Amino acid sequence: MRWLKGLAVAGAVALAASACAGGQVRGADRTATPASTTTPGATQQATENASTFVYAPNLEVVTDWDPATSYSNEIMAMANIYEGLTRYNAQTQKPEPRLATEWTSADDGKEWTFKLREGVKFHTGATLTSQIAKQAIERTIKAGGGAAYIWGAVDKIETPDPLTLKFTLKYASPLDLIASSGYAAYIYDPAGVDKDGKKDGGTGPYTIDQWQKGKETELTLKAFEDYWGGWKPQQYKKIAFRVTPEINTAWQLLQSGEVTFVPRLNPQLFEKAATTPAVQTSKASSFQNLLVLFNTETLPLEVRQALQYAIDYDGLVAALKGAGVKASGLVPQGLLGHVPGREPRQDLAKAQELLERAGFGPDKPELVLDLTYAQGDEDQKLLVTLLSAALKKLNVTLRAKPMQWNAQWDQAKAKDPAKRQDVFVMYWYPDYPDPYSWFVNVFRSKETPDFNLSYLKDAEIDKMIDALPALTATDPAAAQASYAELQKKIIDERAAVAVPYVQTYQRALAAGVQGYVDNPAYPNVVFFYDLAPSP
């Protein structure tokens, strides 16, 4: 995921962060699940919707058409073409039925049985059966690309009847949550997979109309007539993705009515959008937060803690002007394990005291720290600017290097620990809506570093992390307590990380669109099926 983020974020060059907070949408009520049936009489005399919904992403949409390995920007399209067994509802914080209508777990979370929806048609013409679903998941696991690891717990899959899918796991895992992932959890007809994007094997409401790689309007989708959810006249039948790298251009296109939806704006444009009549805005908190990882091998504990205190959290969030909210711990709000009330605060006096204890500070030797962050990311740059200004007063020089993700990551993984950075700045968000991702990837100790870039090695923490999936699957309350304890250990006791803010998605869309709701579990995805123009 970091990789994708490297792309998306670096790509955002001049784009401000994706935005966040709240979850209110101006002038739109929400429709989270498709109407199960379409009763012609029930719908008002809506006229057939002939308009095209134009989405303006800042990067090319599709790099991988295979639902097994897709792990990048194409989620914007894939989540409308393909469906999983479940879909995460950000409001209830629970997975909800999608291709599975109900599910149960047994044996302390090591056995899961999903009941499949009846009468679901693939775009290939095939009908959904447990056999095809099993094939799809097994194919995904075998391909091993992208986020296939999420199925790591699966031992075997059985199909007791055409509409029942039974998983046996090696260890307890929250499979209903895993199955809602936007990556690698799609149920598809393997016969429909086509790397050239001419056809697809999904069950979703939309299917590929035309894919023209490299063209401005890269991809168009059309309604799948036989969608199990049915169609109402007013729903959008045509979707276009129009690649627009410059945020300023995207805004002008939105204003002129040429595009319908812009996923990212900067705070100033967002502010302007809020007062522009032809445009509506949406703010939603995300699951993406900024991690400032301190090198636990080179920096003494006191220095790490001093750095935590040196960050101007309030100033940063103020400068973000709504594009982010102060984080409370590692786990963003809306996920299990979130602990409210542990927002950090800047305290330079305390930072100085800690530094002096470590032998540094204003009248002591100068401390020079190497920091790496994502090139072209304005928000990370803001953090760096504020942090270096604060540290300067404490006789600490921050040598901050903006880097391409590959290079930044390579340096962090250098064999020679002396070549690694002291501070590593990156975003993190989970592949499926579960906080386990932060802990197992970023803070569990590993022989050779990959994402554990604070290089923390703590057997006790490892042990607690390893117990998390089973706890989540069986005893959410205990899991919550364990997450709280882990965050205390990692942030307060070991000072391996500072978490300044959680991003807030700030979307702008044409005023005439009804029903838009942001779902942070599927970043940047618009579920077009839920939308309609206002009457």
Next chain:
Amino acid sequence: MTRYLTRRLGQALLVVAGVVALTFVIMRLVPGDPAVAYAGPRASEEQLAEARRRFGLDEPVYVQLWTYLRDLLSGDWGTSLHTRRPVLDDLYLAFPASLELVGAALAVAVVAGVPAGVLAARYKTKFPDFSVRVTSMLAVSVPVFWLALALQTVLASGLGWFPVAGEYDSRLDVTSPLTLWTNITVVDALITGNWPILTSTLHHLVLPALVVAAYPAGVIAQLTRATLIEEASQDHARLERALGFGETAILTRFALRPALGPVLSLIALVFAYSLVNAFLVEAVFNWPGLGRYAAESIRSLDTPAIAGVTLLVAVVYVLANLVVDLLQAVVDPRVRAR
């Protein structure tokens, strides 16, 4: 002539070989393991090894260079790390759009630059001359990315005279889909008689073409002016004056023709340069060309793609130079003897 041709072609090949070697070196030097970039962050060791084999990274350097050369010649320019498609395919899609933009820009540049130069030469040291000199100097000094931003905001967004961005109105893809032949939209629309797309594309072309045209127009105006003034001061002009031709007639009827030679070869030379300038403009205008592709490649540190773009532009550059030299050799036999 044949001897000159072979020698000149040989030189061009030599230069291209040098360019290939240089791109190869640059690719080797780029930080970050391309295998990691390709295989993705959570790739297993086996997947990484597989990716390394795929890119030939486990071979000694000279073998890699040889493989690289062989692949280039056989049309395999590597696989882009970010689009995951063959680089040559990507270039084949992106290059025509840039070609369209640069072609339009050069047309604008000639149409604006030559008359401006004539005007300046006709009224030399007078006000028209002064304003042409200042304007052309401004045109070659302006940062194109900034000009793009300004024109877009004022003429498109503000006054609404032109579309903000894009190659044509994307809604036309539905109402009058375009059959692709050359991938150059204007040409394809002409061939297939797709008038809605043609007019839409031309309308969308105006602003970006104007921006890219700034530099070549300035240079062409300056060159036309200088050549014309030189021509007009020569003996034959004196004769024509004696024969009673007016200054304007002398400039346009007699001096302009010989002046067109240098202007033509200049166009070939500024072509490659304008291509690079288009790079800076395409993102602003959402133009689906080489520049946008290159910008994305740079952002994602996509070495095969960067190398591909570099190589393509360098080859275009060498070709343009070759064409200029051959044209000059045809016109002026002394060049051949050099």
Next chain:
Amino acid sequence: MSRPISPRSAPPEPGPPEQAPLRRTLPRVPDRFAVAGVVLLALITLAALLAPWLAPYPEDHLDPVNALRPPSAEHWLGTDEVGRDVLSRILYGAQTSLLIAAAVLGASSVVGVTLGVVAGYAGGWLRDVIMRITDVFLAFPALLLSVALAVVLHPSVATVIVAIAVTWWPWYTRLAASTAASVATRPYVDAARCLGVPAPLIVLRHVLPNSLTPVLVQLSLDAGGVILTAAALSYLGLGAQDPTAEWGLMVQLGQSRFTTNWWLAAFPGLAILLTAFACNVLGEGLRNALDPRRTVR
């Protein structure tokens, strides 16, 4: 902008038989145009040198409370997203731009002229080898090679300098080689050889000083191109990095706010335009002054 391919860059014909020293030729043809360039460039240089005193605020003065203020009495050209004074940053940016231009032109002319003079004086295979190498470098549009290099090296002002210089030197090699070849046939070179002066000394004493005039003219013509190229690289994110004040970078950072906070990108862009304009006008005037064939008034 890569190295402009214009009549200005074409290696000139070997100069008139004896090139008098630059100093003596200059006042011969005073061009009002060139004078305007000199004045403008002098003002910009002065602004760069005096930036610490002229700038109303320090270069890195952060003031988030006053972020994104439009031009006003306190901030003549407004403030940016962290409250830095745009005018101050433009003044400091002049230092960066002129530093880059001076470093690039200095480095590439030293390398280029050295190689060129050696090639031009020595002739033979040495000349062929050097010229073929320059051909390869010339085939790269400067911006692209710079991009490739800036990707390899770390983005910074130093990278910009190296990257542009690498693409720039061949032009001076070409120019110096053709001039040196013609200087090498001058009688005073023969006379020196007859006196038994060793070749390196001849090159140093006679060939080099007498090959410099066209290079100097070319340098003044190129300054604008270097400034534009550097700005373009920074604009692409491959050059100077914040908090360094650099005009191209400022345009890039201001671009996404052009509709809402136009002053962020507008003024730095104007600064690039003016500086490049001043350099180009000056170079043009110098060339006119030194090349009688082109003197048109």
Next chain:
Amino acid sequence: MSAGPPILGAERLTLGYGGAAVVHDVTFGVTEGGVGLIGESGSGKTTIARALLGLLTPLGGEVRYGGQNLKYADKRAFRRDVQPVFQAESLDPRMRVGRSIAEGLPRSERSRVPELMEQVGLDPSLARRRPHELSGGQRQRVVIARALAVRPRLLILDEPTSALDVTVQAKILDLLAGLATERLLISHNLAVVARLCRTSHVLFAGRVVESGPTRELLERPAHPYTRALRDAVPKIGGRPPVATGVEARPAETGCPYRLRCPLTVPECAERPPLRDLEGPGGRQVACHRAEDQLSL
């Protein structure tokens, strides 16, 4: 006349650039009393001078210095012995003339510059001037002083006065005539040569067409070209001869001069004339009609 070989000589010298010969099979020696090379521009005079100075490698034949091939001679001695005096324009425009004069001197002998300047009739205070701040005649004196600095035995004078005013020319010629060195003078001007050289060779199209005592050549030119030169340049300060024939280009077969020659016979087109011994003072001439000419 002292015995022994001439200090410098050409032995069947063939010269050219890039393989194309412009000087063919030229033989002569620099003997006492001054030797002149006479010919119009393009006749190969300067090329011969460059070869004699060791600046040009012969295509064929050899330059002989002190009785041996220059290729194998002691270069340092040669450089000391033989110095060129080119036209006044042969000064580095950027170098102060004092430095130009001192260029061939070891550091310890730099103090000789004023003395050298006085020797050629220059005010030593001019040493800090640059060439363009001096008059033509002054510049020419600087050139001479530079050559004299290393105390050469032989000066090779290549058109030393042709760019100067008539009165100045005369003064420079006086200066040169008064020098105690041997000299090889290259000029298109017969009168100048007559002033400084006892022996002369007339060059046409890279070939010696006539040789002999200068006075003899002036009084009784045997070759029609020599006659044309003499008639075209009646006095010091004249311009180079303008060819009288319509066809100025040398012929490629037969006698090279035949296309301009007023006296051609069929034989001239058939074979080139040989250089035969003719009369007193080692007089040689290459012309089928030499005898007719002499008898005129």
